[in-house]
Amino acid sequence: MKSDPVSKSKYMGSAKAQIPLRISDEMIRAAKYHVEKIDGNSGYQSRAKYRAAQRWIDAIESGEYVWLSVAGAATPVGFGGLFADIIERGLVDVIVTTGANVYHDLHFACGLPVRHGSDKVDDNDLRADETTRIYNQFIHNRYTLKAQDMLNQEFARKLLPRLKQPFSTATLLYNLEEIC
Numbered sequence: 001m002k003s004d005p006v007s008k009s010k011y012m013g014s015a016k017a018q019i020p021l022r023i024s025d026e027m028i029r030a031a032k033y034h035v036e037k038i039d040g041n042s043g044y045q046s047r048a049k050y051r052a053a054q055r056w057i058d059a060i061e062s063g064e065y066v067w068l069s070v071a072g073a074a075t076p077v078g079f080g081g082l083f084a085d086i087i088e089r090g091l092v093d094v095i096v097t098t099g100a101n102v103y104h105d106l107h108f109a110c111g112l113p114v115r116h117g118s119d120k121v122d123d124n125d126l127r128a129d130e131t132t133r134i135y136n137q138f139i140h141n142r143y144t145l146k147a148q149d150m151l152n153q154e155f156a157r158k159l160l161p162r163l164k165q166p167f168s169t170a171t172l173l174y175n176l177e178e179i180c
Contacts, residue, residue: 005142005143006113006140006143009129009130009131009140010125010129010131011115011117011121011126011129011131011138012113012115012129012131012138012140012143015115015116015117015138016115016116017113017114017115017116018076018077018078018108018114018115018116018137019078020078020079020080020081020082020084020108021078021079021081021082022081022082022085023081023082023085023086023089035049035050035053036050039053056091060090060091065093065094066091066092066093066094067092067093067094067095067096068083068086068092068094068095068096069095069096069097070083070095070096070097070098070101071097071098071101073100073101073104073134073135073137074097074101075101075102075104075105075108076104076107076114076134076137076139077136077137078108080101080105080108081108083095102169102173103148104134104139106148106151106152107139107144107148110147110148110151112139112143112144112147112148113139113140113143113144114137114138114139114144115137115138115139116136116137116138117131117133117136117137117138118136119133119135119136121133126138130142132144132145155176155179158179159172159175159176159179162175163175
């Protein structure tokens, strides 16, 4: 049996794999309770979140377009599954995000290692282990980052000849899904 090279990493080997979160009926019930009962009756920020949730519901019910903006390290912590679910359920029409979120979401799509980590580690020790920290998530330099770059180059070799220039990011991602 072949040995998993990531298992030899001090930080990646024993850490729990990051699994993308998914929307379940239980999650919906809990979120609805939290927003209605807690956020709707709490302080300023909670009330703002409650009003945003209400605005989102009103927009969906009235047929308005709903745009979701995503910044920060959302996909490395597993939010990509949530984004996929809200798209599938028709809860957003457009997602505007950073390129980093798209790039890191590909780690999950390509089955590359992303691990729960900690922000309380020595970055020099991480570097010696060939591990990169994204706040409290770990990815391996060779088996995640370099592997992703090699896959992206292969995707580009397959995709670019098929796409009519110029093309949008949406067109690129749509066609990327076809070859994955």
